[in-house]
Amino acid sequence: MTLAEVAAAAGVGESTVSRVLRRHGSYSGRTRDRVIEAVERLGYVPNRIAGTLASTASRLVAMVIPSVTNIVFTDVLNGIGGPLEERGYQAVFAVTDYDPRREESLVAAMLAWRPAAVILAGLEHTEATRRMLGAQACRVVELLDTDGPAIDLAIGISNRAAGRAGAGYLLGRGYRRIGYLGHDPFRDRRAGKRLEGFRAALAEAGRPPAAEMVLEGASSVARGREGLARLLAGAPGLDAVYFSNDDMAVGGWFHCLEAGIAVPGRLALFGHNGLDIGAALPQPLATLRTPRDAMGREAARLVLEDAPAQVLDLGFELIPGATA
Amino acid sequence: MTLAEVAAAAGVGESTVSRVLRRHGSYSGRTRDRVIEAVERLGYVPNRIAGTLASTASRLVAMVIPSVTNIVFTDVLNGIGGPLEERGYQAVFAVTDYDPRREESLVAAMLAWRPAAVILAGLEHTEATRRMLGAQACRVVELLDTDGPAIDLAIGISNRAAGRAGAGYLLGRGYRRIGYLGHDPFRDRRAGKRLEGFRAALAEAGRPPAAEMVLEGASSVARGREGLARLLAGAPGLDAVYFSNDDMAVGGWFHCLEAGIAVPGRLALFGHNGLDIGAALPQPLATLRTPRDAMGREAARLVLEDAPAQVLDLGFELIPGATA
DNA sequence: TCAGTGGTTGGCAGCGCTGCCAATCACGAT
DNA sequence: ATCGTGATTGGCAGCGCTGCCAACCACTGA
Numbered sequence: 001m002t003l004a005e006v007a008a009a010a011g012v013g014e015s016t017v018s019r020v021l022r023r024h025g026s027y028s029g030r031t032r033d034r035v036i037e038a039v040e041r042l043g044y045v046p047n048r049i050a051g052t053l054a055s056t057a058s059r060l061v062a063m064v065i066p067s068v069t070n071i072v073f074t075d076v077l078n079g080i081g082g083p084l085e086e087r088g089y090q091a092v093f094a095v096t097d098y099d100p101r102r103e104e105s106l107v108a109a110m111l112a113w114r115p116a117a118v119i120l121a122g123l124e125h126t127e128a129t130r131r132m133l134g135a136q137a138c139r140v141v142e143l144l145d146t147d148g149p150a151i152d153l154a155i156g157i158s159n160r161a162a163g164r165a166g167a168g169y170l171l172g173r174g175y176r177r178i179g180y181l182g183h184d185p186f187r188d189r190r191a192g193k194r195l196e197g198f199r200a201a202l203a204e205a206g207r208p209p210a211a212e213m214v215l216e217g218a219s220s221v222a223r224g225r226e227g228l229a230r231l232l233a234g235a236p237g238l239d240a241v242y243f244s245n246d247d248m249a250v251g252g253w254f255h256c257l258e259a260g261i262a263v264p265g266r267l268a269l270f271g272h273n274g275l276d277i278g279a280a281l282p283q284p285l286a287t288l289r290t291p292r293d294a295m296g297r298e299a300a301r302l303v304l305e306d307a308p309a310q311v312l313d314l315g316f317e318l319i320p321g322a323t324a
Numbered sequence: 325m326t327l328a329e330v331a332a333a334a335g336v337g338e339s340t341v342s343r344v345l346r347r348h349g350s351y352s353g354r355t356r357d358r359v360i361e362a363v364e365r366l367g368y369v370p371n372r373i374a375g376t377l378a379s380t381a382s383r384l385v386a387m388v389i390p391s392v393t394n395i396v397f398t399d400v401l402n403g404i405g406g407p408l409e410e411r412g413y414q415a416v417f418a419v420t421d422y423d424p425r426r427e428e429s430l431v432a433a434m435l436a437w438r439p440a441a442v443i444l445a446g447l448e449h450t451e452a453t454r455r456m457l458g459a460q461a462c463r464v465v466e467l468l469d470t471d472g473p474a475i476d477l478a479i480g481i482s483n484r485a486a487g488r489a490g491a492g493y494l495l496g497r498g499y500r501r502i503g504y505l506g507h508d509p510f511r512d513r514r515a516g517k518r519l520e521g522f523r524a525a526l527a528e529a530g531r532p533p534a535a536e537m538v539l540e541g542a543s544s545v546a547r548g549r550e551g552l553a554r555l556l557a558g559a560p561g562l563d564a565v566y567f568s569n570d571d572m573a574v575g576g577w578f579h580c581l582e583a584g585i586a587v588p589g590r591l592a593l594f595g596h597n598g599l600d601i602g603a604a605l606p607q608p609l610a611t612l613r614t615p616r617d618a619m620g621r622e623a624a625r626l627v628l629e630d631a632p633a634q635v636l637d638l639g640f641e642l643i644p645g646a647t648a
Numbered sequence: 649t650c651a652g653t654g655g656t657t658g659g660c661a662g663c664g665c666t667g668c669c670a671a672t673c674a675c676g677a678t
Numbered sequence: 679a680t681c682g683t684g685a686t687t688g689g690c691a692g693c694g695c696t697g698c699c700a701a702c703c704a705c706t707g708a
Contacts, residue, residue, distance in 0.1 A: 326663095326665085327665060327666095328665095338664095338666095339667085342665070342666065342667095343666095346666090348666095349667095370664090370665080371663090371665070372665090373663090373665090374664035374665040374666085375664080375665050375666070376665090377663090377665070377666090378665040378666040378667080379665080379666055
């Protein structure tokens with residue numbers, strides 16, 4: 001079923017059908033009705049592959065994200081999706097699993113679809129990835145981080161500032177033996193930058209981290225729970241722990257509950273992200289809310305508006321909660 | 325930058341470049357090296373829009389799912405993604421927000437890309453959606469539910485059987501005043517079917533639900549927590565609650581913790597899905613694990629193998645846990 | 649009557665690639 | 679030297695649509 005067949009059935013030319021279907025150019029009401037009637041009668045579905053090729057203007061947006069099961073990325077996807085769909089754009093995505101080399105090959109695969117924009121997480125990419133992206137006539141959005149040079153558009157927060165803010169809050173509340181528990185800071189560079197900010201703030205206050213533990217693999221509630229048990233076994237005197245994110249922190253809270261550790265009396269807990277689960281805990285988690293949905297929406301907006309290259313820091317909000 | 329330019333630069337014909345890049349047909353090693361060299365020197369990225377149009381065989385798979393922030397769907401996405409990418413397929417997705425009419429228009433938009441397969445959640449769709457899908461030469465996969473007639477391929481579990489299994493387990497453990505707490509069973513038809521199975525099993529045992537509460541909107545930990553408080557206020561004598569899923573059940577567990585309700589001594593809790601968070605609770609949640617990752621992988625496999633139309637029930641596993 | 653005007657309409661050349669087919673080549677066999 | 683064979687290669691017609699341009703159609707005003 002092609003445009004030409006619809007045109008023949010409606011007794012009009014191909015370009016007329018094309019104009020009617022795209023509501024573009026001029027045509028009479030009578031013509032429009034005949035075309036619509038033929039389209040519905042034949043069950044015609046336009047071929048956007050052909051349309052995109054002919055117009056050489058793609059309405060595809062490629063998203064290359066580290067994980068789909070991490071709510072942080074899906075919140076962003078969610079924010080991007082709406083505005084994009086409204087304007088007739090289609091999202092294509094691929095998952096890197098936090099591997100820069102996989103990201104590189106996925107970006108190459110994505111560019112083959114000639115997307116209007118490519119959306120990535122973070123500012124760290126392989127040299128080849130940056131080169132490919134730079135050579136294409138498409139917008140590039142780097143999300144979730146503003147600590148470093150961007151390729152084109154960057155929208156996020158300063159993770160170093162977030163780490164500093166967490167440390168500052170704990171210091172301000174009087175905690176003095178502060179530990180860190182996190183997941184892999186090399187694969188998740190944003191978590192790594194928070195750790196850097198956290199360390200720097202504590203060092204400047206003359207109270208460097210009393211203990212640090214970094215676990216391999218992705219963050220999870222289970223890892224946070226087991227990790228805190230091990231961290232405390234090695235450093236029983238801690239009075240506060242800064243976690244790499246809320247998942248880990250919720251796991252930590254579970255450990256305290258199980259081990260009978262009073263929170264925040266004997267141990268304060270601080271997370272990052274401001275997830276719903278943290279707020280739903282019987283003791284709301286002290287954390288830092290990141291505007292993930294807004295990042296997605298802003299990304300979509302800047303791309304659709306064809307805004308000039310820029311770095312947009314959306315900031316974060318400290319949520320005191322009840323655990324610190 | 326086009327194929328023709330690369331061909332000119334390498335001093336060979338267009339079809340030769342095409343063959344080399346697709347590793348298809350025959351060409352000499354010397355020719356291959358020259359082509360590869362030219363491709364790399366020029367930074368050529370093939371245009372898959374044109375390739376797909378020319379070959380009339382798309383390697384796009386469309387996924388139309390209710391939500392990206394619900395881990396149930398992203399687990400499935402995750403399972404699908406790997407095998408698909410390996411075979412050079414690309415995933416395109418859109419989010420319905422549990423709205424069948426939105427699903428309809430998104431399916432129409434997706435079909436315009438002439439996907440090799442369309443993947444949907446559940447078996448309930450509008451008449452127009454079914455008609456469109458039936459009229460296209462693409463595979464259709466309906467995921468997460470096997471209770472009803474499928475369009476083409478269906479992969480999932482019987483949600484009615486799951487509801488029955490949950491009820492059966494609670495009855496078997498001696499609970500007699502069993503309540504239900506769930507999210508919207510009409511928008512989430514799978515939750516609705518579990519509720520049906522749950523009710524049926526209890527009714528057959530002569531112990532119909534002692535209380536039922538259905539909350540509007542999506543499931544969440546916070547809703548489970550508040551909902552259980554309200555459910556118990558209206559029916560204080562319950563000795564067990566079956567939740568529409570683990571998120572709700574974890575929220576319920578939080579309420580019990582806060583209200584000092586002994587679990588499972590005074591109140592047993594049972595969820596659905598087998599999420600990590602339930603297993604990481606200090607008391608592992610009694611639940612029913614659904615093979616979401618496997619559903620995704622099987623969906624990809626059947627589509628890639630071009631398997632005949634079928635309904636594949638992957639079954640579930642009852643996790644006794646410690647809350648029931 | 650005739651040119652001028654603005655709204656409609658159809659024809660057709662691409663968009664960049666693939667698939668088919670015919671041409672060419674290398675090389676051992678005759 | 680000639681032929682047959684299979685591997686290698688290039689040319690070119692589409693894939694289904696869009697964008698451009700020219701043609702056409704009332705009408706109007708001079």
